[in-house]
Amino acid sequence: MSDTTPSNIQEFEYKAEMKQLLNLIVHSLYTHPEIFLRELVSNASDAMSKVRFARLTESGEAVDAEELKISISVDKETRSFVIEDNGVGMTEEELIANLGTVAKSGTLGFLQAMKEQQAGGQLDANLIGQFGVGFYSVFMVTDEVCVETRSEGSDACRWRSTGEGTYTIEKIDRSERGTRISFTLKEDAAEFAEEYRIENIIRKYSNFVDYPIYLDGKKLNSVTALWQKSKSEMKEEEVNEFYKFVSVDFQDPLDYLHISVEGVVSFKALLFLPKEAPMDMLYQQGALENHGPQLYVRKVLIQHECKDLLPEYLRFISGVVDTEDLPLNVSREVVQSSPVMSKIRQILTGKILSWFERLSTEEPEKFRQFYKAFGPVIKIGLNSDFANRDKLIELLRFESTKTEEGQYVTLREYVERMGDEQKEIYYLSGDNRRQLLSQPNLEYFQKKGVEVLLLIDPVDVFVIPSINEYDSKPLKSIEKADIDFASSDDEEKESVSGTMIESLLKVFKETLGERVESVVESHRLVSSPVTLVGGSDAMDSQVEKMLKMMNKDSASAKKILEVNPSHPIIRNLASLSMLNEHDPMIRTVAEQLYEGALLLEGNLDSSVDFVSRMNELIEAATRSSQV
Numbered sequence: 001m002s003d004t005t006p007s008n009i010q011e012f013e014y015k016a017e018m019k020q021l022l023n024l025i026v027h028s029l030y031t032h033p034e035i036f037l038r039e040l041v042s043n044a045s046d047a048m049s050k051v052r053f054a055r056l057t058e059s060g061e062a063v064d065a066e067e068l069k070i071s072i073s074v075d076k077e078t079r080s081f082v083i084e085d086n087g088v089g090m091t092e093e094e095l096i097a098n099l100g101t102v103a104k105s106g107t108l109g110f111l112q113a114m115k116e117q118q119a120g121g122q123l124d125a126n127l128i129g130q131f132g133v134g135f136y137s138v139f140m141v142t143d144e145v146c147v148e149t150r151s152e153g154s155d156a157c158r159w160r161s162t163g164e165g166t167y168t169i170e171k172i173d174r175s176e177r178g179t180r181i182s183f184t185l186k187e188d189a190a191e192f193a194e195e196y197r198i199e200n201i202i203r204k205y206s207n208f209v210d211y212p213i214y215l216d217g218k219k220l221n222s223v224t225a226l227w228q229k230s231k232s233e234m235k236e237e238e239v240n241e242f243y244k245f246v247s248v249d250f251q252d253p254l255d256y257l258h259i260s261v262e263g264v265v266s267f268k269a270l271l272f273l274p275k276e277a278p279m280d281m282l283y284q285q286g287a288l289e290n291h292g293p294q295l296y297v298r299k300v301l302i303q304h305e306c307k308d309l310l311p312e313y314l315r316f317i318s319g320v321v322d323t324e325d326l327p328l329n330v331s332r333e334v335v336q337s338s339p340v341m342s343k344i345r346q347i348l349t350g351k352i353l354s355w356f357e358r359l360s361t362e363e364p365e366k367f368r369q370f371y372k373a374f375g376p377v378i379k380i381g382l383n384s385d386f387a388n389r390d391k392l393i394e395l396l397r398f399e400s401t402k403t404e405e406g407q408y409v410t411l412r413e414y415v416e417r418m419g420d421e422q423k424e425i426y427y428l429s430g431d432n433r434r435q436l437l438s439q440p441n442l443e444y445f446q447k448k449g450v451e452v453l454l455l456i457d458p459v460d461v462f463v464i465p466s467i468n469e470y471d472s473k474p475l476k477s478i479e480k481a482d483i484d485f486a487s488s489d490d491e492e493k494e495s496v497s498g499t500m501i502e503s504l505l506k507v508f509k510e511t512l513g514e515r516v517e518s519v520v521e522s523h524r525l526v527s528s529p530v531t532l533v534g535g536s537d538a539m540d541s542q543v544e545k546m547l548k549m550m551n552k553d554s555a556s557a558k559k560i561l562e563v564n565p566s567h568p569i570i571r572n573l574a575s576l577s578m579l580n581e582h583d584p585m586i587r588t589v590a591e592q593l594y595e596g597a598l599l600l601e602g603n604l605d606s607s608v609d610f611v612s613r614m615n616e617l618i619e620a621a622t623r624s625s626q627v
């Protein structure tokens with residue numbers, strides 16, 4: 001570089017539109033002035049990618065890893081800032097075209113958006129990057145910029161501007177190819193001459209730029225674009241480091257998926273399954289709404305949490321997706337509506353679900369851990385992602401009466417091991433395994449060895465009934481009255497029948513009145529005297545309980561009380577009722593049995609009457625035993 005005579009300096013005027021734009025940038029307050037650095041680094045990186053590409057296509061040679069680099073140097077005292085690259089550089093014509101005009105179609109939209117934001121107070125500097133006018137963001141932090149550049153085979157030029165209407169261009173001596181941008185930081189932007197600040201910004205926005213970035217000789221970006229490597233080149237340690245960086249997690253990931261797609265759309269992705277779900281993620285509606293992997297376009301970060309890459313129920317997956325098929329200056333709106341994005345999303349969803357499927361068969365322990373953490377979220381997909389519903393159903397896991405605690409069965413396994421005579425898939429929902437296993441409704445199934453799925457995840461009752469059937473077998477709650485119990489081949493049991501049971505059931509119904517829909521003889525009970533079941537259209541008792549908890553003053557649907565004619569209590573009551581149909585003991589016991597059944601399913605609102613009645617009965621029992 002050497003001095004040039006003033007006569008060499010040519011002055012140019014910005015186009016009207018450009019003046020407006022610069023005026024806004026120069027004279028407005030921004031929320032994130034730091035993005036100027038991201039924009040300059042991104043431009044430098046693009047310029048070097050052009051060299052790499054040209055070299056590759058023209059001579060078939062790959063560029064040496066250390067040849068292309070970005071160097072930043074700062075001076076705290078003078079607040080000087082210099083960023084230099086050895087990319088393609090610009091000819092004089094290119095300087096005029098690129099830095100003198102805004103030829104991009106997005107500019108008008110940008111101006112409009114800026115004006116709207118300005119009316120509302122502060123401007124978000126991110127807009128600048130989104131509309132492809134990145135270079136000018138430098139005017140947020142300086143009053144005058146100098147660009148010295150040389151393109152291979154052309155003269156070097158110096159471009160200077162204060163962003164106030166005109167710019168100048170002059171020829172200079174510069175032998176190296178590439179671009180050097182220098183300026184003095186405004187006083188209120190002095191922080192950008194601090195080493196730590198620059199390091200932070202580079203880490204935040206440009207850590208995975210594919211070229212080394214040096215700050216006063218020190219290399220800043222340690223991590224390379226890992227996802228661009230082939231799977232065999234990736235070291236596990238490196239992958240884990242990268243995960244912690246992108247996900248801000250302190251643990252290693254549970255597993256990761258590397259995807260490289262070339263076809264209708266091309267992209268690479270490196271996705272991670274965390275070991276644990278954040279506390280607030282589960283059961284909190286909308287918690288995943290604004291999450292998503294990072295979106296890169298040609299190794300430049302475009303969006304930190306790109307929610308359009310995955311359906312909501314998969315947004316607990318973190319990582320990076322990098323595509324060549326979107327423009328670098330892509331705006332959020334374009335991201336949302338782009339057919340490229342919907343294609344990427346479709347492919348990613350399919351690959352992720354196959355990944356889970358593969359884990360379930362090849363690494364069951366990992367899958368179990370994953371399912372424990374994210375199963376509830378996956379289930380939400382059943383009611384929102386109909387295209388993948390069948391795949392999602394295969395991923396479901398349940399505890400059952402035939403699994404150990406914490407072990408799971410799939411619907412496929414359930415169907416494979418059910419007996420020929422069984423036509424339905426049975427389930428029972430509740431708060432926990434212990435409570436469910438004590439349900440009288442289970443007795444028949446336990447005795448017959450019929451497996452029952454135990455739905456203990458609160459989400460279950462909202463999604464499982466919607467499956468309706470699996471492999472042509474209806475899914476049925478065993479709380480429902482319309483279960484077809486195979487005609488009893490039971491060993492003869494002593495039980496009350498005929499008019500004896502009929503009249504007892506009548507007394508029960510009279511006693512309980514409108515609280516039950518009906519009182520009927522039971523075929524499912526073995527060791528309990530009574531149980532409550534729902535009519536075929538009744539709500540699951542678990543759903544009912546949850547609605548009550550949510551303070552919905554939903555009147556409980558009436559249940560059917562089933563009575564076990566072979567239970568000693570029922571047999572005793574039947575005898576009592578034959579002697580004296582009006583014996584108050586029968587009514588007290590009927591009340592007690594009914595409330596006991598409510599208590600077992602967790603739906604007894606107050607236990608006051610239950611306890612005082614219990615004391616009454618104990619007193620009677622102890623009195624007679626004294627005699």
Ligand SMILES: Nc1ncnc2c1ncn2[C@@H]1O[C@H](COP(=O)(O)OP(=O)(O)OP(=O)(O)O)[C@@H](O)[C@H]1O
Nearest residue numbers: 043044047089098129132133134135136179328329
């Ligand atoms: N360091 C550089 N080396 C070579 N060309 C550059 C450099 N910086 C900028 N340019 C040229 O100037 C143009 C305008 O840059 P600007 O940052 O305003 O927009 P962009 O880079 O096209 O869009 P975006 O910044 O949103 O990616 C670039 O397209 C590029 O051609």
